[in-house]
Amino acid sequence: MSGGxxxxxxxGRFRRNRTAMAGxxxxxxxxxxxxxxxxxxxxxxxxxxxxPAMRHAPPSRDHLLGTDKFGRDILTRILYGARISLSISxxxxxISIVVGSALGAAAGWAGGAVDAVIMRIVDAxxxxxxxxxxxxxIALFTNSLWLVIALLGATGWMATARLVRGQxxxxxxxxxxxxxxxxxxxxxxxxxxxxIPNTLTVIIVAATLRIGNVILTEAALSFLGLGxxxxxxxxxxxxxxxxxxxxxxxxxxxxxGLAIVVTVIGYNLxxxxxxxxxxxxxxx
Amino acid sequence: MGRWFAGRLAQSILxxxxxxxxxxxxxxxxxxxxxxxxxxxxxxPDTVEMMRRQLGLDRSVGEQYIRWIGSFxxxxxxxxxxxxxxxxxxxxxxxxxxxxxxxxALVVYIILGAALGVTSAARRGTLYDRAGTLAALFVYSIPxxxxxxxxxxxxxxxxxxLPSSHMExxxxxxxxAVGRFGDRLAHLVLPAxxxxxxxxxxxxxxxxxxxxxxxxxDYIRTARAKGLSEGRVLLKHALRNAAIPxxxxxxxxxxxxxxxxxxxxxxxxxxxxxxxxxxxxxxxDYPVVLAVNFVxxxxxILGNLLADIGYALLDPRIAFGRRGEExx
Amino acid sequence: MMEALLEVRDLRTVFDxxxxxxxxxxxxSFSVGRGETVGLVGESGCGKTVTxxxxxxxxxxxxxxxxxxxxxxxxxxxxxxxxxxxxSVRGNxxxxxxxxxxxxxxxxxxxxxxIREAIALHQKVGRAESKRRAIEMLxxxxxxxxxxxxxxxxxQMSGGxxxxxxxxxxxxxxxxxxxxxxxxxALDVSVQAxxxxxxxxxxxxxxxxxxxxxxxxxxxxxxxxxxxxxxAGVVVESAPISVLYDEPLHPYTEGLLASLxxxxxxxxxxAAIPGAVPDPLCLPPGCRFSDRCTHRFGRCAEEPxxxxxxxxxxxxxxxxxxxxx
Numbered sequence: 001m002s003g004g005x006x007x008x009x010x011x012g013r014f015r016r017n018r019t020a021m022a023g024x025x026x027x028x029x030x031x032x033x034x035x036x037x038x039x040x041x042x043x044x045x046x047x048x049x050x051x052p053a054m055r056h057a058p059p060s061r062d063h064l065l066g067t068d069k070f071g072r073d074i075l076t077r078i079l080y081g082a083r084i085s086l087s088i089s090x091x092x093x094x095i096s097i098v099v100g101s102a103l104g105a106a107a108g109w110a111g112g113a114v115d116a117v118i119m120r121i122v123d124a125x126x127x128x129x130x131x132x133x134x135x136x137x138i139a140l141f142t143n144s145l146w147l148v149i150a151l152l153g154a155t156g157w158m159a160t161a162r163l164v165r166g167q168x169x170x171x172x173x174x175x176x177x178x179x180x181x182x183x184x185x186x187x188x189x190x191x192x193x194x195x196i197p198n199t200l201t202v203i204i205v206a207a208t209l210r211i212g213n214v215i216l217t218e219a220a221l222s223f224l225g226l227g228x229x230x231x232x233x234x235x236x237x238x239x240x241x242x243x244x245x246x247x248x249x250x251x252x253x254x255x256x257g258l259a260i261v262v263t264v265i266g267y268n269l270x271x272x273x274x275x276x277x278x279x280x281x282x283x284x
Numbered sequence: 285m286g287r288w289f290a291g292r293l294a295q296s297i298l299x300x301x302x303x304x305x306x307x308x309x310x311x312x313x314x315x316x317x318x319x320x321x322x323x324x325x326x327x328x329p330d331t332v333e334m335m336r337r338q339l340g341l342d343r344s345v346g347e348q349y350i351r352w353i354g355s356f357x358x359x360x361x362x363x364x365x366x367x368x369x370x371x372x373x374x375x376x377x378x379x380x381x382x383x384x385x386x387x388x389a390l391v392v393y394i395i396l397g398a399a400l401g402v403t404s405a406a407r408r409g410t411l412y413d414r415a416g417t418l419a420a421l422f423v424y425s426i427p428x429x430x431x432x433x434x435x436x437x438x439x440x441x442x443x444x445x446l447p448s449s450h451m452e453x454x455x456x457x458x459x460x461a462v463g464r465f466g467d468r469l470a471h472l473v474l475p476a477x478x479x480x481x482x483x484x485x486x487x488x489x490x491x492x493x494x495x496x497x498x499x500x501x502d503y504i505r506t507a508r509a510k511g512l513s514e515g516r517v518l519l520k521h522a523l524r525n526a527a528i529p530x531x532x533x534x535x536x537x538x539x540x541x542x543x544x545x546x547x548x549x550x551x552x553x554x555x556x557x558x559x560x561x562x563x564x565x566x567x568x569d570y571p572v573v574l575a576v577n578f579v580x581x582x583x584x585i586l587g588n589l590l591a592d593i594g595y596a597l598l599d600p601r602i603a604f605g606r607r608g609e610e611x612x
Numbered sequence: 613m614m615e616a617l618l619e620v621r622d623l624r625t626v627f628d629x630x631x632x633x634x635x636x637x638x639x640x641s642f643s644v645g646r647g648e649t650v651g652l653v654g655e656s657g658c659g660k661t662v663t664x665x666x667x668x669x670x671x672x673x674x675x676x677x678x679x680x681x682x683x684x685x686x687x688x689x690x691x692x693x694x695x696x697x698x699x700s701v702r703g704n705x706x707x708x709x710x711x712x713x714x715x716x717x718x719x720x721x722x723x724x725x726x727i728r729e730a731i732a733l734h735q736k737v738g739r740a741e742s743k744r745r746a747i748e749m750l751x752x753x754x755x756x757x758x759x760x761x762x763x764x765x766x767x768q769m770s771g772g773x774x775x776x777x778x779x780x781x782x783x784x785x786x787x788x789x790x791x792x793x794x795x796x797x798a799l800d801v802s803v804q805a806x807x808x809x810x811x812x813x814x815x816x817x818x819x820x821x822x823x824x825x826x827x828x829x830x831x832x833x834x835x836x837x838x839x840x841x842x843x844a845g846v847v848v849e850s851a852p853i854s855v856l857y858d859e860p861l862h863p864y865t866e867g868l869l870a871s872l873x874x875x876x877x878x879x880x881x882x883a884a885i886p887g888a889v890p891d892p893l894c895l896p897p898g899c900r901f902s903d904r905c906t907h908r909f910g911r912c913a914e915e916p917x918x919x920x921x922x923x924x925x926x927x928x929x930x931x932x933x934x935x936x937x
Contacts, residue, residue, distance in 0.1 A: 019418075124302035127588070128581045129543030132561065136307070136577045139565045140314035216427050220547050223429045224562055239430050243551075246437045253437075257430030264425035272421070502715040508670055509710075510730045510781070511702035524720050600720055600765045 010201070013277040020273020026266030034082035043073040045080040046231045056249040066251035068241060074251060077233040078259045084234050085263065088149055089214040093207050095153025100160025101203065107161065108168030119165070122158045130155050130217060138226050148227055152214055163206055167199040201278040209271035212264040219260050235260050288596070296589045301353070303581040307574060308352050312345065361575035366567045371575045374560060379579065381451065382556030385479060385549070386541055388472050393480035393487055393541075394534065400484070401491025402526075406518055408496065420485035428544050432478040432551040439474060447471050449553040475552045479544050483537045490533045494526040501525070528598050535591025538584045616643040616684075617821045618667070618789055623681035625659075625666045628674065634892045636662040636676070638845035641918070644789065649815065649822040651836030651853075653829065653868075657889050659845040660825045664791045667823075668706055669698050685789070704734040707782035711794040713774035717766040723777045724750070724762030727784050734785040749780040753810060772803035776810065783814060790815075791823045796831060808834055829872055833857065838924065841865050844890055844900040847918060851925045861927040863905045899930070907931060 014020050033040065048070040057067040065074040107118040125133070137151050221227030222236030230237060235256040242252030355361070361371035400420070404413045440448035447453065452468050459467055498504065499522055507521045508514075546558035553559070557576050564572035596602045625637040637659045644650045652660045665671045666678050669690065683690040685705060690698065710716040718726060724746050731749075732742040743762070750758035753776040766774055775795065782790060795811065796804035808831055815822055815835075824835055832839055832853070839856050841849040841864065849862040860866045867885035887904035890896055896903050898913040905912070911930040918928045 120298065120302055121306070124299045124306060124581075126539065127299055127303060127584045128577065129539040129546075129584065131543035131546050132577050132580050135546070135561055135565055136573055137310060139568070139570065139573045140310065212425065216425075219427050220429060223427075223547065224550065226562075226565065236427070236429070239427075239433065243433055246433060247441050250437060253430070253433055257427060257434070260427050260430065261422075261425050264427075265422060268421055268425055502710060502712060503718040505670060506710060506716045506778075506781075507718065509668060509702055509708045511699045511704055511733060512729070513699060521718055521721075525718070528720075598720075601767050604765055604768060 010278040014273055017273050017276060019269050020277065023266050023269025023271075023273055026262065027270050030082055030263055030266060031086060033079055034086050037076075037079040037083060041073065041076040041079055043076040045072060045077045045233050048072065056245060056252070058249070059251055065255045066249065068238070068252050069245070069249075074238070074255055077238060078235065078256055081233040081235045081238065081256065082259070082263070084228060084232060085215050085218065085260075088145075088152065088218055088228070089211045092149050092152035092156065092214050092218075093211050095150070096156035096210065097160055097203060097207050099153070100157035101164045101199075103157065104161035104164030104166075105168055108165040108172070115165075118161070122161055125155075126158050131220060134217070134221065135224075135226065138221075143226065143229060145228055145232070148218065148221065152218060156210060156214065159210070160203065160206060163202055164199060167202060171198065201274075205271055205275040205278065208267055208274055212267035212271065215260065215264055215267070289593070292589055292592055296585050299585050300582055303585075304353055304356055304578065305349075307577060308349055311574065356575075356578060361578075362571040364564075364569055364572050366564070366569045366572075371571050374572060375557075375575060375579055378555060378557045378560045378576075381554060382542075382545055382549070382558065384451075384472070385475055385554055385556055386545060388476035389480035389483070389541060389545075390534070391480075392476050393484040393537075396481070397484040397487025398491050398527075398530075400488035402495055402518065402523060404488065404492045405495035405499065405526075406514075413492075416488065420488050424482055424485040426482070428478060428482065429547045429551055431481070432474070432548060435474055435478060436551070446474050448474070449551075451554060475548050475554055478551075479541065479548045482544070483541060486537070487530070487533065491526065491530055494529050495522055498522045498526045528595060531591055531595045531598060535588040538587040538591075542580055542584060617646045617648075617686060618644040618823070619682075619684040620663075620667070621682045621684075623663065623666055623683065624679040625662050625671055625676060626679045627676045629893075632893050635845055636892065637666060639681070640842070640845070640847055641681075642840045642847060642850060644821050644823055646788075647819055647821060648838065649824060649836045651832035651839045652823060652825045652842060653827065653832055653839055654842035655827055655889055657892075658842045660842050661793055663842070664708065664793055664823065664825055667791065668702055668708060670702075670708075700734070703730050703782075703787070704785045705787055706789045706791065707785070707787040708791040708793065709775075709778050709782045709795050712798050713771060713778050714766060716778060717774060719766055722763050722765055723769065723774075724764075727777065727781045730781055731784050746780075746784065749784050750777070752783070752814070753777070753780045755780075770803075771799050772806060775799060775803075775807055779807075779810065779814070783818065783820075786818060787820060789821045789823060791825065793825045794827070795824075797826065797828060804831075811835065829868060841868070844895060845892065846900065846928065847926075848901065848928045849926065852923075855923075855925065861921065861925065861932055862901075862929050863907050863931075864901050867904075899928075 051071065055067060055069055055071045057063055057071075059066045063073050063075070065078065067073055068077070103118055103122075107115040133155050134151055137155075138147070141147055218227055219234070219236030219239070222234040223240045225237070225240065227236060228234040238256035239253045239260075242249065242254075242256075245252060359372055361375070363369065364371050364374055367374065400416055404416045407413050436448045439446040447470055451471050452464065453459075453471075457464075495518075504517060504522060507517045512521070542557075545556060546561060548554065549556045549558035550562055557580060560572060561576045563569075564576065620643065621641045623637055623640045624635070627634040627636055640659070640663055642650065642652075652663065654660050662671065662676075667683055667690070669678070671678060678691060681691070685701070690701065693701070717723065724743070727749055728739075728742045728746040731737065731745050732739065735742070735745070737745070747758045747762055750761055755761050755773060755776050761769075761773075766777070769777070775798075779795070792811065796807045799807060811822070812835060814820075822835070824832065826832060836853050838852050839850065840847055841862065843864050849856075849860065849865050851861070856865065857869065860869055864885070871884050885904055890900060890903070898915050899905070899908075900915070902908050902912040909930075916928050916930045916933070918926050919932045920926050921932060
């Protein structure tokens with residue numbers, strides 16, 4: 001069964017799933033908010049506030065979510081921070097997907113020694129907790145925004161590689177044998193036509209769920225001061241800045257954290273929904 | 285069974301070796317002279333030259349690699365730049381603390397996750413089930429550091445019923461043995477919960493799925509046909525089977541648990557490997573960074589091996605494999 | 613005149629599916645007397661297994677539920693019992709042996725433990741005593757070296773032995789009624805005979821009633837006193853064993869018997885019944901068998917009732933209206 005029928009059946013299932021749609025709306029809203037940040041808020045996210053009195057100000061009509069220790073409006077920083085989180089996670093996951101798919105497909109297709117070597121490397125890398133691996137690399141290279149993105153991408157391709165390899169192997173078993181017999185050289189083309197749609201759905205589902213994960217990881221890095229370098233607003237870093245004033249100015253840590261939670265929930269709902277809609281072969 | 289174990293062990297050793305090789309690779313890929321990784325920039329050039337020869341950094345990459353593997357295999361990780369003590373000493377202090385925290389988190393998350401998963405499966409489709417799924421998703425999306433801060437804010441600062449940092453109180457030495465134990469336990473509560481709760485959410489999901497699969501099986505119908513109560517059926521017949529695949533999940537959760545320990549230890553000032561790692565990065569104490577990275581990977585590989593052994597032991601079909609005699 | 617041990621009247625069991633309501637058991641009535649063996653016969657999908665599960669109230673709810681009728685065990689209405697009361701009936705008064713012994717036994721517990729559990733539960737004895745009785749049961753079903761086999765796991769045994777364990781488990785509390793759902797079908801032919809022989813022996817020794825569910829007419833011939841034939845959720849014929857084989861009264865039964873291969877005699881082609889079992893979601897109007905029946909005529913557009921033809925015989929066919937043959 002090729003392209004068309006698969007997609008529309010899946011979309012129908014997706015639309016009917018309320019939590020999945022909620023996730024989709026959340027993600028969409030986030031992208032919109034991030035995009036329109038300069039329009040939505042008059043404040044500057046980076047410039048320090050002028051009046052000392054405005055430092056650590058509680059939520060008010062002027063500053064809906066309060067201000068931080070430099071008098072900067074928290075809501076503004078959250079909106080600009082959304083740009084960072086959403087773009088970093090997207091690019092990093094894109095890198096992971098590309099690298100992972102390539103290596104996974106190579107492993108599955110070539111088989112033998114190539115497969116064994118790649119998979120052992122995957123196993124070994126997956127044995128190192130991602131945060132540790134990231135930290136080790138960050139320690140050895142100088143920190144910068146692009147380094148963070150590259151490393152996030154470079155440490156996340158393993159799961160995709162396994163997935164794609166699995167798909168290639170199973171498709172090889174089914175289609176290739178019969179197709180090759182029936183059509184000779186043309187069998188290759190059929191495998192491609194079936195391989196890509198099936199694998200694509202699996203990859204997209206995995207990617208969506210991974211984005212949530214990357215956002216959490218990036219936030220943790222920024223929280224530790226080893227992620228996005230200041231003064232660029234990053235949610236994780238904002239939470240860190242508020243840790244000294246937890247009792248007095250609780251809003252400084254709480255709201256950025258909530259932003260992270262909402263974003264990750266959105267992606268998780270979306271990812272789960274996509275999986276239930278397009279890939280219903282798992283636990284129910 | 286013995287042969288299988290030997291195979292798995294060999295596989296684990298292979299993985300450790302690959303981890304070492306990759307780390308070596310990264311180290312030498314990084315820009316700058318590897319020399320800088322090991323030395324105080326204030327040292328005199330003569331001392332630098334001498335140490336360079338001593339550490340074998342003047343030899344070829346191949347030789348360095350072999351020395352590297354050799355020393356790590358021996359447990360010799362060099363000297364900490366910051367503390368001027370052997371790195372292995374620092375590790376020896378930090379590892380038990382991290383183990384304490386991780387094991388506690390494991391216990392928390394397995395019990396919470398399993399309880400939620402089993403009860404959700406038993407009440408499939410009800411409000412409890414759906415609420416549980418949503419709650420799990422919510423929890424799964426919370427950043428550990430934020431959860432930690434929020435809980436500290438609530439329980440330690442506002443309510444003052446739990447301590448907010450460290451492994452024990454400052455005046456712990458003056459407490460009785462029981463008092464000290466209780467004090468340590470109190471200090472363990474928040475960090476273990478924070479570290480374990482996200483994994484509990486994912487465990488609940490897997491356990492629920494596994495239980496649902498098992499409850500569909502014929503032998504569950506047989507158990508009911510014998511007149512057993514639903515509780516017995518669930519907890520004795522179903523759970524025992526459902527738990528088997530879940531053991532693998534526990535093994536797979538180790539990287540997440542240890543990774544989460546980095547942030548959790550920072551927040552709660554817990555003197556474990558996570559804290560050590562972060563601190564070493566701030567101070568550019570490279571020998572420690574590399575050593576911690578390696579040890580953590582070994583812990584994960586070891587943990588997975590244990591999980592696999594556990595799996596094999598739990599499932600009689602593997603433990604007492606084809607040895608069983610067949611008679612007609 | 614035997615007093616009925618089990619009386620089933622107009623039992624209805626349905627399943628809710630997203631394609632509609634499946635009436636798996638649509639008004640089934642029969643009875644089983646003390647010490648009697650009744651064979652419940654029909655092709656797969658006719659509702660016989662669901663009937664058996666309904667008797668024990670083991671139908672998965674959801675999506676299935678018992679929608680009506682009555683099941684009397686020694687005069688006691690089983691469908692009205694609380695779940696707790698029903699649990700003391702299961703395994704105790706009525707026991708069931710399932711078709712697939714490998715999947716019906718819990719793989720992580722020893723065979724002995726699974727038998728012991730039932731004994732300890734219903735007979736309320738301690739661990740040591742229940743273990744002793746379990747070993748006795750293993751001996752009863754002719755498993756060699758029962759003390760050692762007590763500690764064996766299901767996957768360590770052959771199919772025939774596993775079925776013996778299932779039987780031991782079912783009989784461990786001396787039930788009044790044993791329901792055997794295709795007890796030998798999943799086994800090798802040589803083992804099948806052994807199991808049937810075992811069941812015959814146990815039946816005479818323990819004096820219990822048996823409801824034997826199967827599609828295998830040969831097994832029925834060996835074991836049953838009476839036969840109840842089901843088709844598409846209803847009873848289409850019931851008769852004592854001897855007369856059924858000589859003189860079937862329902863076209864479906866005729867077809868079933870005709871399709872049995874016979875050893876010896878002329879070599880003929882096996883006569884299969886043309887057509888297929890109807891989809892329970894869209895049953896043909898009127899008699900359910902009409903679209904495959906060679907004797908179909910006008911009246912068959914209306915579903916016939918089950919005509920009582922005396923002498924323990926009944927048939928759901930317009931041809932038998934008025935007791936005719």
